[in-house]
Amino acid sequence: MNVKEPWQITSTEFDLTSEKLNIWIDFTRGSKFPCPKCGKLNCSVYDTKEKVLRHINYFQYSTYLHCRIPRIECEKCGVLQIKVPWAREKSNFTLRMEAHILELSKRMPVLQIGKLLGENDTKLWRVINHYTDNARSKEDLSDVCVVGIDETSCKKGHEYITLVVDIKDSKSNICFVKEKTLRLFTSFNKDLQDHNGKQKQH
Ligand SMILES: [Zn+2]
Structure with a gap:
């Protein structure tokens, strides 16, 4: 996973009963971030929001990332949530987990993936629809004649x-x-x- 400065893993915990691995990621206090809209560097953190994301399993352990995602204040664009390198905004999964879900969806029905991962299939459909809609919107049909x-x-x-x-x-x-x-x-x-x-x- 892509955890680089100013981000760092601050704590990990194995929950043996529920077979969960929890990982906490946080940024160094006082860090500044670029504006996600205009790219202006060194914007100050306005506030943060705790987010939990499902990551790919570590052996039999379901893995969850807990991170404080900052909103920055840009003089030009206002208060905006920054982009983190390991997840899409609004997703419940990390990018690695989304790639895994897409791979599985080529081989088995979504309901079955849901059972395998212990995830609600509505959440899985949201991921699949996001990537297929994106791919469809880029399709070029200019060569189609019959x-x-x-x-x-x-x-x-x-x-x-x-x-x-x-x-x-x-x-x-x-x-x-x-x-x-x-x-x-x-x-x-x-x-x-x-x-x-x-x-x-x-
Ligand atoms: Zn800006």
């Missing part, structure tokens, strides 16, 4: 899942929508345009 539509009814007469597939590259699903075909075209056209694709009328 698409195929495949409609499957999930529950007869009720919900439909429709896949739009790039015919030239049959392995790549472009779009996955829970809608009937006619309505899907509106969603797909928008998706295509959002990702640099062009629509041609025949």
Whole structure:
């Protein structure tokens, strides 16, 4: 894990009964931090907030990081929470743990990962959705020229899942929508345009 100056591990504790490893990380008193918005150096700490993050297991021990995350005061931008090198803002997990969750999600259902890690699957979905939404928003569809539509009814007469597939590259699903075909075209056209694709009328 990336713990560098002014951060340091101040204490560790093994809880043998609950098989938990607790690690406390803190910054050196009087430290200054850059503004997360404009990058201005040496901003003073305004206040701190205690945060607990789940980290990857240490042997059979579930590992938790306890840290005081400072908010700094920037003359230009106001009071803002700084970025720490080991976690995303608002996440309940460290970056290493998020990478582990994403790896597991390629091999097993999220509900099963939840049982394996002893975590609520809603929290896990939040991580997976964050990274997949991010990847989707960067996708470039400018080379797509012929698409195929495949409609499957999930529950007869009720919900439909429709896949739009790039015919030239049959392995790549472009779009996955829970809608009937006619309505899907509106969603797909928008998706295509959002990702640099062009629509041609025949
Ligand atoms: Zn600033």
